[in-house]
Amino acid sequence: MTLPYSTVDRSWDVIVAGGGTAGAMAGIAAARTGARVLVVEAQGSLGGTGTNAWVTPLMRNVSGGENLNRGLTDDLKARLAARGDGATDPGGNDNWFNPEGMKVVLEHMLLESGGEVLYHTHVVQPVLDGDRIAALVVHNKGGLQALRAAAFIDATGDADVAALSGVPMRGGDEDGVHQAMSLRFTLAGVDTARLCAFLREHGQWQDSPQFLHFWMVWGKGSTLEPVFRQAISAGVLLERDGDYFQGFSVPGRPGEISFNCPRIRPDLHDGADPWQLSAAQVDGREAIDRLTAFCRAFLPGCQSAFIGVIAPMVGIRESRRIIGDYTLTLEDILDCARFDDSICRNHYPVDIHSVRGGERLLHDREGSAPYFAKDAYHEIPFRCLVPVGVQNLLVPGRAASSTFEAQSSIRVQQNCHSMGEAAGIAAAWAAASHRGHVRRVPTDDLRHELRRRGGVV
Numbered sequence: 001m002t003l004p005y006s007t008v009d010r011s012w013d014v015i016v017a018g019g020g021t022a023g024a025m026a027g028i029a030a031a032r033t034g035a036r037v038l039v040v041e042a043q044g045s046l047g048g049t050g051t052n053a054w055v056t057p058l059m060r061n062v063s064g065g066e067n068l069n070r071g072l073t074d075d076l077k078a079r080l081a082a083r084g085d086g087a088t089d090p091g092g093n094d095n096w097f098n099p100e101g102m103k104v105v106l107e108h109m110l111l112e113s114g115g116e117v118l119y120h121t122h123v124v125q126p127v128l129d130g131d132r133i134a135a136l137v138v139h140n141k142g143g144l145q146a147l148r149a150a151a152f153i154d155a156t157g158d159a160d161v162a163a164l165s166g167v168p169m170r171g172g173d174e175d176g177v178h179q180a181m182s183l184r185f186t187l188a189g190v191d192t193a194r195l196c197a198f199l200r201e202h203g204q205w206q207d208s209p210q211f212l213h214f215w216m217v218w219g220k221g222s223t224l225e226p227v228f229r230q231a232i233s234a235g236v237l238l239e240r241d242g243d244y245f246q247g248f249s250v251p252g253r254p255g256e257i258s259f260n261c262p263r264i265r266p267d268l269h270d271g272a273d274p275w276q277l278s279a280a281q282v283d284g285r286e287a288i289d290r291l292t293a294f295c296r297a298f299l300p301g302c303q304s305a306f307i308g309v310i311a312p313m314v315g316i317r318e319s320r321r322i323i324g325d326y327t328l329t330l331e332d333i334l335d336c337a338r339f340d341d342s343i344c345r346n347h348y349p350v351d352i353h354s355v356r357g358g359e360r361l362l363h364d365r366e367g368s369a370p371y372f373a374k375d376a377y378h379e380i381p382f383r384c385l386v387p388v389g390v391q392n393l394l395v396p397g398r399a400a401s402s403t404f405e406a407q408s409s410i411r412v413q414q415n416c417h418s419m420g421e422a423a424g425i426a427a428a429w430a431a432a433s434h435r436g437h438v439r440r441v442p443t444d445d446l447r448h449e450l451r452r453r454g455g456v457v
């Protein structure tokens, strides 16, 4: 039989499908472990949702005042800060960053570690040999080609490789309804000093014009709600434009505000459905035009603002999630569960952006569960990255094995970094010593190695 693809002459120890938030870190960590690594990325830069979907800043993940994600994340933050693309605010939050700078930094980190990258290339099909993946078929300008490795990491966010390998999946809540998608954008040409003064006058506390953060969500007591009502009466905004509105400053980009919105139409919630994904891009761009008109007309300081960026990637909070050797639950989070094979600590709230309206946010200041203590955290076990039924594959990032509620907490970027770092080291070891079998990696040694690299485990 003639296969419809050619097999590339070379092979690698580890291939990472998707060089996004988790995948870039996985590639860097595997390369620093001595593996021959190839990162295959659909877009033209690394960083995924953190760069191409323009999701900034990193959400804080602290316990007892200490960052829980260190290791490679510290290296990334230091490099961003050194080039003016990362910043620490007066409150000590070191998570502000410029996505365009992050693209450059991640690429340096991968290449200087000896890793390789293949951009503008989609992974389309695994080639299975029993319960192992032998190769990934990719599509790019060269047509269809098979790339071989001993171990694979699926960091596509949507678990494309795992799904196509027959790994059982979950998706969405109990009704299969996913979290809302958003298409992020920026406005440039903003007089941030004027905007800051307006926000302060309108009861939205601001640190300084360099670190603006403002928001409006219907029914959550935002002081901007009356302004939104006016804009709807004036026909500038639609009611749903107020389902979620949030703006942030961006280091290294004076006069520019990054918006964590618009939220995409509620019937378009499945980011793994290509038709919905495409329609979301269209819906988002229309909403960005409305929000731009709103800001110009109703927010002082934005009169001369113009669209700086429309993210090339729709922001997908949750789509497919693998069923792995362990499934993290809401109870694990609230009870501060500990695991022998823990690779990451998390204290971010359960944060569900529901297409049914509003946001369900369990904050660390509410409730009586152990997780609500200031110095609490739960752990994420390595087994959440190990998909059922395949021996040489790991799945770090937002598609790791978890319930809908648990995923909404662990999905933030810094946890994806930590999961990616652990997956990279483990895949490199699996390739070197265990013919790619990830379940044979000694997790005590993995934890020790993560700690040696500065990780909090």
Ligand SMILES: Cc1cc2nc3c(=O)[nH]c(=O)nc-3n(C[C@H](O)[C@H](O)[C@H](O)COP(=O)(O)OP(=O)(O)OC[C@H]3O[C@@H](n4cnc5c(N)ncnc54)[C@H](O)[C@@H]3O)c2cc1C
Binding pocket: 017, 018, 019, 020, 021, 022, 023, 040, 041, 042, 043, 046, 047, 048, 049, 050, 053, 055, 056, 057, 058, 059, 121, 122, 123, 124, 155, 156, 157, 158, 160, 181, 182, 183, 184, 260, 314, 315, 316, 317, 396, 397, 398, 399, 411, 412, 413, 414, 416
């Ligand atoms: C709108 C929105 C706002 C958010 N807000 C915050 C926030 O403020 N702070 C925070 O910390 N977190 C936030 N998050 C969560 C966080 O950004 C994501 O959960 C996280 O970045 C996901 O990382 P990942 O590695 O799993 O996926 P991604 O970063 O999306 O990486 C997946 C990568 O795989 C590539 N890819 C996909 N399919 C293929 C394929 N078949 N072949 C080749 N490449 C492929 C993609 O191009 C991408 O580069 C937000 C998320 C969204 C969507």
